[in-house]
Amino acid sequence: MTHASFSVASARATSSPTASSPAANAQPTRPARGALSAAAERMLGILAEAEDKAEAEDEDCPGVSPHPAVPLPGRTAFRWIEESLGQRGRVIEHTCGCVMTVYELISYGGTYQICRCTLPRPGVPAVSWTAERWGRREAYEWWRRLLTGQAR
Numbered sequence: 001m002t003h004a005s006f007s008v009a010s011a012r013a014t015s016s017p018t019a020s021s022p023a024a025n026a027q028p029t030r031p032a033r034g035a036l037s038a039a040a041e042r043m044l045g046i047l048a049e050a051e052d053k054a055e056a057e058d059e060d061c062p063g064v065s066p067h068p069a070v071p072l073p074g075r076t077a078f079r080w081i082e083e084s085l086g087q088r089g090r091v092i093e094h095t096c097g098c099v100m101t102v103y104e105l106i107s108y109g110g111t112y113q114i115c116r117c118t119l120p121r122p123g124v125p126a127v128s129w130t131a132e133r134w135g136r137r138e139a140y141e142w143w144r145r146l147l148t149g150q151a152r
């Protein structure tokens with residue numbers, strides 16, 4: 001008798017707040033919440049995949065600046081020299097610093113050179129510059145070729 005009345009009372013006590021108030025709230029939010037979590041899950045999946053890929057390539061890659069493509073067989077070879085056009089160069093573009101060799105497109109008051117910074121090895125100094133003196137348009141064209149592996 002006391003046991004039965006207790007369970008009915010407790011059932012009421014638990015069912016009435018859960019049934020009325022969250023159900024009224026959940027009705028409009030539930031479909032939106034479902035759609036959001038599905039999209040969020042997809043996004044998380046994509047992010048995790050991208051992260052795995054980035055980690056496989058390099059753990060320290062910030063993933064912002066471009067990476068030069070693998071040099072193509074018929075690429076144009078730049079002539080690299082050990083002197084720049086001056087001290088007052090302004091870095092216009094640069095490749096990602098996560099790899100051993102970093103390239104910078106530098107403007108010296110409208111005349112451009114590409115700078116290469118790398119680990120020195122026989123025949124390759126730590127810092128070198130392209131020997132050509134380019135105008136802006138030409139410089140960007142060579143920069144594009146460098147990134148696509150058509151020049152190096």
Ligand SMILES: [Zn+2]
Pocket residue numbers: 058060061062063067096097098099
């Ligand atoms: Zn990188």
